[in-house]
Structure formats: C-alpha cells, structure tokens
Amino acid sequence: MAPPLPILHLLLLLLLLLLSLRLSSSDLLSLRRGSSLSVENPSDVLVSPAGAFSAGFFGVGENAYTFAIWHGGPNCTGPSCVPVWMANRGVPVNGKGSRLSLTDNGNLVLSDAGASTAWSSDTVPSKAARLQLNDTGNLVLAGENGEALWQSFDFPTDTLLPTQVMKRDTVVISSRSRSNYSEGFYSLYFNDDNVLHLIFNGPTFSSSYWPFPWARPQDLGRFVYNSSRSAVLDPLGYFLSSDEYKFYSSDYGVVIPRRLTVDPDGNLRVYSLDTATKNWSVSWEAFSNIPCFIHGVCGNNSLCSYDRTLGRSCSCVPGYERVDPDDWSLGCRPTFELSDSCGSDVGFVKVLYVDFYGYDYDTVPNTTLDNCQKMCAESCSCRGFQYTLSSSDTHDAYDCYLKIELLNGHNLPSFSGEFHLKVNKSVTFTTDQLERRTRYNCTGVQKEVLDRRYPQKGKNGVVNFMLWFAIAVAAIEILVVFVVWFFFFRNQQDITAASHSYFLAATGFQRFTYDELKKATKNFSQEIGRGSGGIVYRGVLPDNRVAAVKLLNEAITGEADFLAEVSTIGKLNHMNLIEMWGYCAEGKHRLLVYEYMEHGSLAENLSSQELDWRRRSDIALGTAKGLAYLHEECLEWVLHCDVKPQNILLDSEYHPKVADFGLSKLMDRGKGTNSDFSRIRGTRGYMAPEWVSNLPITAKVDVYSYGIVMLELVTGMNPATSVHSLEGRGDVKHIRLVTWARQKMQESASNPSGVDEMVDPILEGNYNRKKMEILIQVALQCVAEDKDTRPTMGQVVEMLLRHDNNDL
Numbered sequence: 168m169a170p171p172l173p174i175l176h177l178l179l180l181l182l183l184l185l186l187s188l189r190l191s192s193s194d195l196l197s198l199r200r201g202s203s204l205s206v207e208n209p210s211d212v213l214v215s216p217a218g219a220f221s222a223g224f225f226g227v228g229e230n231a232y233t234f235a236i237w238h239g240g241p242n243c244t245g246p247s248c249v250p251v252w253m254a255n256r257g258v259p260v261n262g263k264g265s266r267l268s269l270t271d272n273g274n275l276v277l278s279d280a281g282a283s284t285a286w287s288s289d290t291v292p293s294k295a296a297r298l299q300l301n302d303t304g305n306l307v308l309a310g311e312n313g314e315a316l317w318q319s320f321d322f323p324t325d326t327l328l329p330t331q332v333m334k335r336d337t338v339v340i341s342s343r344s345r346s347n348y349s350e351g352f353y354s355l356y357f358n359d360d361n362v363l364h365l366i367f368n369g370p371t372f373s374s375s376y377w378p379f380p381w382a383r384p385q386d387l388g389r390f391v392y393n394s395s396r397s398a399v400l401d402p403l404g405y406f407l408s409s410d411e412y413k414f415y416s417s418d419y420g421v422v423i424p425r426r427l428t429v430d431p432d433g434n435l436r437v438y439s440l441d442t443a444t445k446n447w448s449v450s451w452e453a454f455s456n457i458p459c460f461i462h463g464v465c466g467n468n469s470l471c472s473y474d475r476t477l478g479r480s481c482s483c484v485p486g487y488e489r490v491d492p493d494d495w496s497l498g499c500r501p502t503f504e505l506s507d508s509c510g511s512d513v514g515f516v517k518v519l520y521v522d523f524y525g526y527d528y529d530t531v532p533n534t535t536l537d538n539c540q541k542m543c544a545e546s547c548s549c550r551g552f553q554y555t556l557s558s559s560d561t562h563d564a565y566d567c568y569l570k571i572e573l574l575n576g577h578n579l580p581s582f583s584g585e586f587h588l589k590v591n592k593s594v595t596f597t598t599d600q601l602e603r604r605t606r607y608n609c610t611g612v613q614k615e616v617l618d619r620r621y622p623q624k625g626k627n628g629v630v631n632f633m634l635w636f637a638i639a640v641a642a643i644e645i646l647v648v649f650v651v652w653f654f655f656f657r658n659q660q661d662i663t664a665a666s667h668s669y670f671l672a673a674t675g676f677q678r679f680t681y682d683e684l685k686k687a688t689k690n691f692s693q694e695i696g697r698g699s700g701g702i703v704y705r706g707v708l709p710d711n712r713v714a715a716v717k718l719l720n721e722a723i724t725g726e727a728d729f730l731a732e733v734s735t736i737g738k739l740n741h742m743n744l745i746e747m748w749g750y751c752a753e754g755k756h757r758l759l760v761y762e763y764m765e766h767g768s769l770a771e772n773l774s775s776q777e778l779d780w781r782r783r784s785d786i787a788l789g790t791a792k793g794l795a796y797l798h799e800e801c802l803e804w805v806l807h808c809d810v811k812p813q814n815i816l817l818d819s820e821y822h823p824k825v826a827d828f829g830l831s832k833l834m835d836r837g838k839g840t841n842s843d844f845s846r847i848r849g850t851r852g853y854m855a856p857e858w859v860s861n862l863p864i865t866a867k868v869d870v871y872s873y874g875i876v877m878l879e880l881v882t883g884m885n886p887a888t889s890v891h892s893l894e895g896r897g898d899v900k901h902i903r904l905v906t907w908a909r910q911k912m913q914e915s916a917s918n919p920s921g922v923d924e925m926v927d928p929i930l931e932g933n934y935n936r937k938k939m940e941i942l943i944q945v946a947l948q949c950v951a952e953d954k955d956t957r958p959t960m961g962q963v964v965e966m967l968l969r970h971d972n973n974d975l
C-alpha cells in the first residue's frame with residue numbers, strides 16, 4: 168500500500184500544474200504599459216493567476232458599464248457574480264468606445280466613449296510597468312520590480328476582502344441599493360475615538376449607530392487607546408480590529424471565498440461563497456435580530472419593525488402617510504393640518520411600544536403626564552413626547568422626553584414607555600388605526616437568513632474531478648490510519664473533534680468544551696436546580712462571568728438536532744427571557760450555558776417576605792411579556808409547554824426571566840397544530856386540559872399555565888397540592904384552586920372583601936386592590952377550560968399594561 172502513494176501525489180501535482188497552465192494560457196494575466204482593455208471586447212478581462220478573481224467591464228444598467236473586480240472566472244453570471252470593487256461606481260461609462268488604458272506615462276485611465284475621463288488612478292508620472300490582478304482580489308499597478316505603485320485594496324468601495332487591511336483613513340461606503348452601485352448612505356470607518364463605527368449619512372441627517380450610541384464604546388468592550396487604527400478579516404474567517412473588536416464567521420476554519428460588505432440596508436455582513444451552489448450566504452452580521460437599531464432606515468415620522476421570518480419593514484405613525492411610495496428614507500408627512508402647532512388647539516394621541524432615539528430638546532425628570540403634555544403643547548417645535556418610567560432606581564417616578572424630530576423610530580414590543588404624538592385636535596383616530604400601527608404587520612417582505620451550515624467544498628468541471636481524485640487518494644491514506652486507530656482506540660470516538668472551530672459568534676454565543684465547563688463548575692459540584700431534561704449547576708466561566716450550566720440528560724438528541732435547536736434558542740433575545748451564552752456538544756455530553764440569576768426561581772421565593780406587591784405585579788407583567796415574545800410578534804412560534812414557578816427566575820432586582828423555553832420541540836407557525844406532541848409535557852397542576860383530552864396543542868397551553876402561576880403568585884397556594892373547601896348549603900365540597908378562585912371572585916361582586924380573602928396573607932394587606940382584582944380576572948380568563956376563550960399572551964400584556972396606565 169505504501170509505495171504507490173508518493174507516485175500518485177506526483178501525478179496529481181503534475182495534472183494540477185497542467186490544468187492551471189491550460190486555464191491561464193487563454194486569459195489575460197496583465198495589462199502592459201501602453202495597452203488597453205475595451206468595453207466592446209468580452210474577452211478583455213484580467214484574470215488572477217489561479218483564476219480566483221477577474222477584473223473587467225461590468226454592466227450596471229442599460230448601456231452603462233463600470234470597471235469592476237469579481238470572484239471567479241471571466242464570465243460574470245449567476246448569483247455568485249457580485250462586484251467587490253469598482254473604479255467608477257457613481258459614473259458608469261458608455262458601452263461603445265470606452266476603454267481602460269495604462270498610458271505611456273504610467274497612469275491608469277478609464278475613458279468614457281473614447282472621450283472624457285470617467286476615472287483615473289492619478290499616478291502620473293510613474294514607472295508603472297503593468298496592471299495585474301492578484302489572487303487576493305487586489306488589482307495592482309506594479310513597477311518593473313513588482314512593487315505596488317497603486318492598488319485597489321487602498322480604495323475599497325462597499326467591500327473588504329480577506330487580507331485587505333482597513334486603515335486609518337479607509338471609508339467603506341454601501342451601495343445605494345442592490346442594483347444601484349452608486350454611493351449609498353451607510354459607511355464603516357474609524358472615528359476620532361479610534362473605534363470602528365457604522366454611520367448613517369442621509370440627505371437630511373446623519374447618525375452613528377454602531378457601536379450602540381447610548382453607551383460609551385469602552386463599556387461595550389472597545390479599546391479606545393490604540394491609534395494604529397487597522398482591521399482585517401483573515402482567510403479563515405476571523406476579524407480583528409485595533410479597537411479589539413473581533414468576531415468569527417459561522418463557518419470559521421476553512422479557506423473559502425468570503426467578503427465583508429456594508430450592505431445598502433446598513434448592516435455589516437460577512438458573506439461566504441458556497442462553491443457548489445454558487446450562492447453567497449451570510450456567515451456573520453453585525454445586527455442579526457435587531458436590525459431596527461440601524462438608523463435612517465425608515466426616515467422621518469415612521470416606525471421600523473422587525474420580524475425574524477419576514478424581515479424589516481417601515482410604517483408611518485398614526486395620522487401620517489408616506490412621502491414617496493418607493494423610498495422609505497424620505498419618511499412620512501401628516502395627513503392633517505397642523506399650521507399652528509402650539510397652543511390649546513393641539514391634541515395628543517398615545518402609541519405604545521414605540522421608541523424614537525435621540526432628538527430630545529428637553530428632558531424633565533419625575534413629572535406628571537399632564538405637565539409633560541402641557542410643556543409639549545406650549546412649545547411650537549415639540550413634535551411629541553416620550554413618557555417613561557424613570558431609569559433611576561426610584562419607584563413610580565416618570566420622566567418626560569420632549570422631541571424636536573421623530574427620527575430613528577422603532578417598534579419595540581418590550582418597550583414599556585408610552586409615546587404621545589402631537590396632532591390636530593380635530594382629527595380622530597379609530598382604535599383599529601392605533602392598534603394596527605403599534606403592531607407588527609405579518610405580511611410581505613423577504614429577509615436575509617443567517618446561514619449556519621458547514622461549508623461544502625466543491626469546484627467546477629475539471630477542477631472538481633481533480634479535487635475528488637485528491638480526496639480519494641487522501642481517503643485511502645486516512646482509511647489505513649483509521650483502521651489502525653479504530654482497533655486500538657475505538658472507545659475514544661469524538662464526533663465533534665472536527666468541528667471544534669465552529670463558532671456561533673454572530674449571535675454572541677459560544678461553543679464551550681466539556682473540560683472548560685467541568686472546570687467552571689468545579690466538577691459539577693454546586694447544584695442549583697433540576698429542570699426538565701437535566702440538572703443545573705453554578706459555574707464561573709473563564710472570563711469570570713457567573714453562569715448557570717445545565718447538564719442535559721445524555722439521551723436527549725443527536726448533534727445536528729441539538730445544534731439546530733440551540734441556535735434557534737440563542738437567537739431569542741428579550742429582557743424577560745433567560746439569555747443563553749453558549750453550549751457544549753462533545754461526544755455524549757450536551758450542556759447549555761445560561762446567565763446566572765441571583766435570586767433563583769419564583770418557586771423558591773413565593774413564601775419570602777421579599778416578594779412584596781410591587782415585585783409580584785412586576786413578575787406578572789414581565790413573565791407575560793417574555794411568553795408573548797415567544798408566541799407572537801410574528802416570530803417563530805415557540806411553545807414553552809412547561810410554565811411553572813420553577814421556570815421563572817428572578818434577577819438581583821427580582822425582575823422575572825422565563826427559563827427552559829425552546830427545549831420542547833420548536834413549532835412552525837405555519838403548521839398550526841402539531842401532531843409531534845405525542846408525549847405529554849408539563850407539570851401536574853399547571854397543565855392545560857388539552858393535554859389529557861386529545862385536543863390540539865397550541866400556544867394556549869402556555870396561557871393556561873401562566874394563569875395558574877398567577878393564581879399561585881396571588882394566593883400563595885400550590886395548585887398541585889392544595890385542595891380547598893367550599894361551604895354551600897350545609898355540605899363541604901373539596902375543589903381545585905381554579906374553581907375556588909372563580910367562586911371567590913363571584914362572591915366578591917357582592918362582598919368586596921372577597922378578594923382580600925384570596926390574597927396571600929404574607930402581603931399583610933399591602934396591595935392595590937383594584938390592580939389585584941384585574942390581575943385575578945386576567946388569570947381566570949387564562950385558565951378558561953375552552954382554549955379559544957383564553958386570551959393570547961399579547962392580549963394579557965395589553966390588559967395588564969392598560970390598567971397600569973389608567974392608574975396614573
């Protein structure tokens with residue numbers, strides 16, 4: 168077996184050499200001094216030595232051409248044909264008579280229709296001997312000795328290629344749109360603070376949005392004192408900037424064609440080329456599930472909303488209409504007259520779940536709604552105001568933000584403040600109009616999907632054959648080694664060894680090794696809980712973060728299913744959902760790493776004095792918001808299936824976060840009901856009647872469980888164990904918590920203190936009875952036997968919020 172191998176290798180090498188010679192003989196490798204490329208000759212294309220890149224005339228419209236560089240061979244067709252550099256992006260040249268010439272005095276000139284100069288390298292006079300394209304995609308004007316006198320890598324358009332260094336003065340500017348390659352509104356550059364920024368530079372305003380403008384860059388992990396200002400993506404998919412910002416593409420570890428592009432939608436993305444399908448797919452992006460944080464998206468007076476399946480969309484605020492139906496960046500204008508926008512003639516309309524970033528001309532802390540409204544009404548430049556619970560730690564103080572412009576508007580389901588829009592008092596809005604505007608529109612638009620598949624290798628035609636040949640030779644070699652290895656070490660198999668470098672950096676979470684987690688949890692010594700499918704341990708990660716590490720029961724799933732579920736869970740991001748930091752899938756071990764919650768679960772706290780009324784109502788609302796996020800807002804429909812006090816965790820401030828979601832099978836919204844739910848899930852006492860009665864399982868099972876948890880939160884009684892007595896007509900009946908609560912509520916209609924009898928005595932009567940009644944009523948609606956009469960989680964949030972606000 169051994170002797171033929173070296174001979175095969177040699178043969179292979181020779182064949183490859185021949186192949187590359189054959190490829191290159193017909194293609195243009197360099198442009199000599201005094202010669203030129205013509206737009207009219209399709210074969211006038213420069214090809215890099217190994218054929219990785221080509222440079223030539225590229226059509227951008229009807230009889231409009233630019234001189235561009237693209238991946239692959241001279242014929243630029245199909246989805247892989249994306250220009251990565253352009254000489255004249257904003258000034259296309261004519262399809263007749265235009266030429267790119269290397270003049271006798273060493274200047275590179277692009278002439279339009281043989282007359283005017285559309286672009287030039289401005290290298291006169293120079294010793295330039297030839298123009299050549301490197302296999303990195305760099306177009307180089309080289310001197311006699313190969314020194315670079317000018318190179319395209321110094322003048323990027325909207326894309327950086329691997330090894331292309333982003334320097335001090337480099338500005339990467341997006342295209343206007345996917346089909347219009349002129350300069351657009353978004354730029355990537357190093358700011359004076361030495362930090363890499365993304366900025367929106369629109370026709371009427373500009374605004375930096377990355378890193379997030381509301382925090383200092385140093386608080387977001389950026390290093391502000393390295394003034395060397397450079398950044399580069401390496402060929403394996405690792406990006407490192409001198410401000411210490413770094414990331415790995417999701418397919419990190421293999422050398423495949425990639426590009427880092429500032430897209431026309433303001434997102435910064437790494438694309439990887441799937442050489443088999445010739446498709447570009449996203450392997451990293453700066454904004455994955457929060458693209459509405461990109462500024463300038465929807466223009467003036469409009470709201471950006473995002474949904475993971477449908478993408479990003481814009482809508483006007485109530486009473487406004489689009490300025491230009493084809494261009495959202497121009498925003499919206501009022502449909503009503505507001506000539507005299509101050510004084511007593513103006514009215515306000517309240518919109519929920521919206522935030523407008525910036526443009527506050529005044530901020531008044533701790534004030535009343537009336538006062539805030541009065542200030543806005545009196546000021547002619549005020550366009551509306553935000554009225555929000557104070558961010559300082561004091562209870563029940565509200566701050567007023569008066570807005571001079573309504574820009575960077577954003578529909579944010581978790582945003583608890585209210586926005587009051589200034590309108591003409593004579594205009595009326597139907598509730599439908601208001602509700603529709605504050606909700607996501609679930610129809611329309613497509614989106615970029617973050618591709619997390621492992622890259623598949625493959626090349627065209629003959630190269631493909633050679634590759635397979637090489638693979639076959641290698642396979643024989645490996646087989647020999649493997650057979651030996653198998654017989655000696657077959658118990659040591661580790662299916663994941665090959666994929667260790669697979670990072671899910673894009674969503675901010677990470678793969679851990681089993682050893683790391685074993686060390687972090689001190690050999691799984693500190694148990695903090697037992698949930699469905701596994702035991703949870705406290706751990707301290709290598710970067711000193713305290714984490715909760717869940718060791719899943721070994722039988723749970725295969726690696727691929729596990730990774731698929733984990734990446735879905737990792738993308739869910741809400742202040743009332745527990746955050747997943749990472750996972751480990753190694754051999755038979757499956758672990759999940761979550762943020763650590765200081766106060767443990769609601770179950771552990773129910774009998775504690777610490778849970779006063781304010782905290783309890785906060786837990787009710789927060790839990791509802793978390794579940795509503797899982798169920799609705801056009802997101803993938805994730806059923807929790809095991810809502811109970813053990814799965815509601817409390818942080819240091821006793822704010823609730825729902826845990827253990829997504830471990831039950833993720834449901835596809837389109838399928839509606841799902842027959843995969845053959846096994847009964849959930850916990851006795853909290854389970855909806857559908858589970859036992861063979862009815863379809865929908866999001867309403869979580870609504871039911873939520874209702875039970877709320878009753879428990881209010882009464883302090885465990886639904887699984889407590890049995891209640893009800894006296895009626897002389898005999899004593901033993902009934903469940905729900906029936907008991909329903910009876911008590913009915914009684915309270917005639918006897919208001921009925922509510923007080925239900926409430927947990929630990930509260931010692933310290934609560935707002937009106938709000939308590941509402942909470943119990945909502946809980947009782949949630950536990951209706953008929954699932955169709957139960958509200959959705961979104962409606963629960965609205966009911967709780969609505970009454971919260973009425974009390975102000």
Ligand SMILES: *[C@@H]1O[C@H](CO)[C@@H](O)[C@H](O)[C@H]1NC(C)=O
Nearest residue numbers: 193209210240241242243244
């Ligand atoms: C490129 O296209 C030209 C005609 O447009 C054709 O003659 C040539 O064979 C093509 N080359 C390749 C490599 O497909």
Ligand SMILES: *[C@@H]1O[C@H](CO)[C@@H](O)[C@H](O)[C@H]1NC(C)=O
Nearest residue numbers: 301302303305307313315318
């Ligand atoms: C271009 O490629 C050649 C050969 O690989 C190399 O010697 C040269 O340094 C490269 N030039 C630049 C500017 O990258």
Ligand SMILES: *[C@@H]1O[C@H](CO)[C@@H](O)[C@H](O)[C@H]1NC(C)=O
Nearest residue numbers: 227228343346347348349350
């Ligand atoms: C591309 O956008 C620029 C700037 O907005 C505009 O002037 C130009 O007409 C557009 N070109 C095409 C082909 O639409």
Ligand SMILES: *[C@@H]1O[C@H](CO)[C@@H](O)[C@H](O)[C@H]1NC(C)=O
Nearest residue numbers: 393394395396397407408409
């Ligand atoms: C600054 O950044 C450069 C490039 O990333 C790096 O080589 C250098 O070590 C950094 N200097 C400091 C002081 O961190």
Ligand SMILES: *[C@@H]1O[C@H](CO)[C@@H](O)[C@H](O)[C@H]1NC(C)=O
Nearest residue numbers: 246247441443444445446447
């Ligand atoms: C990717 O390739 C597949 C198969 O060739 C094709 O069906 C699909 O439409 C392509 N996707 C994109 C975004 O071009």
Ligand SMILES: *[C@@H]1O[C@H](CO)[C@@H](O)[C@H](O)[C@H]1NC(C)=O
Nearest residue numbers: 371372467468499500501572
């Ligand atoms: C926003 O819209 C108002 C009219 O509603 C207009 O007067 C103002 O100039 C616009 N501002 C920007 C930045 O477009």
Ligand SMILES: *[C@@H]1O[C@H](CO)[C@@H](O)[C@H](O)[C@H]1NC(C)=O
Nearest residue numbers: 504505506507512513591593
């Ligand atoms: C409100 O609209 C009416 C008619 O539509 C108009 O007469 C009135 O002046 C407007 N009020 C303000 C404050 O602009």
Ligand SMILES: *[C@@H]1O[C@H](CO)[C@@H](O)[C@H](O)[C@H]1NC(C)=O
Nearest residue numbers: 532533534557559561562564
């Ligand atoms: C807010 O104002 C009220 C009444 O003016 C006052 O009692 C309360 O202490 C203030 N709260 C804060 C945090 O300043």
Ligand SMILES: *[C@@H]1O[C@H](CO)[C@@H](O)[C@H](O)[C@H]1NC(C)=O
Nearest residue numbers: 480603607608609610611612
């Ligand atoms: C949702 O958007 C689609 C198209 O984007 C539109 O036709 C439809 O009217 C919108 N629906 C609502 C309720 O706004």
